[in-house]
Amino acid sequence: MRRNSFLLKKINLPDGKKAKIIHQPLGAILAVMPWNFPFWQVFRFGAPTLMAGNVGILKHASNVPQCAIAVESAFREAGFPEGVFQSLLIDSKATLTLLEDDRIKAVSLTGSEKAGAAVASTAGKNIKKSLLELGGSDPFIVLADADIPKAAEIAVQARMVNFGQSCISAKRFIIEESAYDEFLKLFQERLSNMKVGNPMDESSDFACMARPDLASELYEQVQQSVEKGAKILFGGQKPKAGSAEFSPTILADIPANSPAYSEELFGPVASFFKVKNTADAIRIANDTTFGLGASIWTSDLERGEKLAAEIESGAVFLNSMVASQPALPFGGIKKSGFGRELGRQGILEFVNSKTVYLG
Numbered sequence: 001m002r003r004n005s006f007l008l009k010k011i012n013l014p015d016g017k018k019a020k021i022i023h024q025p026l027g028a029i030l031a032v033m034p035w036n037f038p039f040w041q042v043f044r045f046g047a048p049t050l051m052a053g054n055v056g057i058l059k060h061a062s063n064v065p066q067c068a069i070a071v072e073s074a075f076r077e078a079g080f081p082e083g084v085f086q087s088l089l090i091d092s093k094a095t096l097t098l099l100e101d102d103r104i105k106a107v108s109l110t111g112s113e114k115a116g117a118a119v120a121s122t123a124g125k126n127i128k129k130s131l132l133e134l135g136g137s138d139p140f141i142v143l144a145d146a147d148i149p150k151a152a153e154i155a156v157q158a159r160m161v162n163f164g165q166s167c168i169s170a171k172r173f174i175i176e177e178s179a180y181d182e183f184l185k186l187f188q189e190r191l192s193n194m195k196v197g198n199p200m201d202e203s204s205d206f207a208c209m210a211r212p213d214l215a216s217e218l219y220e221q222v223q224q225s226v227e228k229g230a231k232i233l234f235g236g237q238k239p240k241a242g243s244a245e246f247s248p249t250i251l252a253d254i255p256a257n258s259p260a261y262s263e264e265l266f267g268p269v270a271s272f273f274k275v276k277n278t279a280d281a282i283r284i285a286n287d288t289t290f291g292l293g294a295s296i297w298t299s300d301l302e303r304g305e306k307l308a309a310e311i312e313s314g315a316v317f318l319n320s321m322v323a324s325q326p327a328l329p330f331g332g333i334k335k336s337g338f339g340r341e342l343g344r345q346g347i348l349e350f351v352n353s354k355t356v357y358l359g
Helices: 038-049 063-075 091-097 112-127 148-165 177-192 212-228 278-287 301-308 342-348
Strands: 006-012 018-027 028-032 055-060 086-087 105-112 129-133 136-141 170-176 231-234 250-254 269-275 291-298 314-319 350-359
Touching: 006 250, 038 055, 038 063, 038 342, 055 063, 055 091, 063 086, 086 105, 091 105, 091 112, 105 112, 112 129, 136 148, 148 170, 148 177, 170 177, 170 278, 177 231, 177 250, 177 269, 212 231, 212 250, 212 269, 212 350, 269 278, 269 350, 278 301, 291 301, 291 342, 301 314, 342 350
Parallel strands: 028 055, 028 105, 055 086, 105 129, 136 170, 136 291, 170 269, 250 269, 291 314
Antiparallel strands: 006 018, 018 350, 231 250
């Protein structure tokens, strides 16, 4: 099969010879994508992958089949040849079988740790590259010299985006003690002023979680944390049986052996931590199995950059909420996964970087 290639750079070698590095697409890349951002997640995979010359095969979440079909249509309408991007309406078991097919050269998954482990295991057994973007427990660090009202305003947005059902939503709020009371007060005020209503009504801030079982699982995590010693400062009501409704909740005094400290709370629950200094803030921020994103709020950007280097994550945003942007590489470390989407790194993720020595 002929593979189009693009040049990275030419190199002058110490022996007087020359070499060049060219990139060639791998072929058909399987994408296993989640329901929570059913369009953006797929385009985040598809655009860089197809730009590199590959073919995209989408296995979308089973509850968003119409989104899968719409994305395929969008690529076709954009001018891509027939079959360059295809959506397959198959179940999870069939996905693993498909990954074993020699025609599939690599896989990208955005989803849970469990799904990521299963896909990466199958890819590994078949000697295929995998890219995983999994869960997160992103820290939102507020130092005493930060613009507290602004930080609190953005903090509520960062926790409540998609009703908290986002891998990069802020989940753990780590506040220096001199700013803690003011930040907590403003956060709670803004949270209580948010409007619940019909999700199709643009005046509503939130409605409910995606499914009743997700609301039930989140409440169980909250209850287990309370049993371990965590305190509910706001919300915390039990969802009605069979309902996806959930009360936005604030937890504090969270012990290290509780779910709210160590697990991803995939919904509108904010975990608050009061710290004495930046060393304590960094320690708590890194005391997790996840490493997707983080944000630091301070008026001293030089200090913020130094602290950013100490955070164990794929991205750190200073004085801003974490977001994925087309020009910037996106991905995590630890149990948040590996590999990068978007940016230059995203384009190079599924290529063969071939060395050509000119003797």
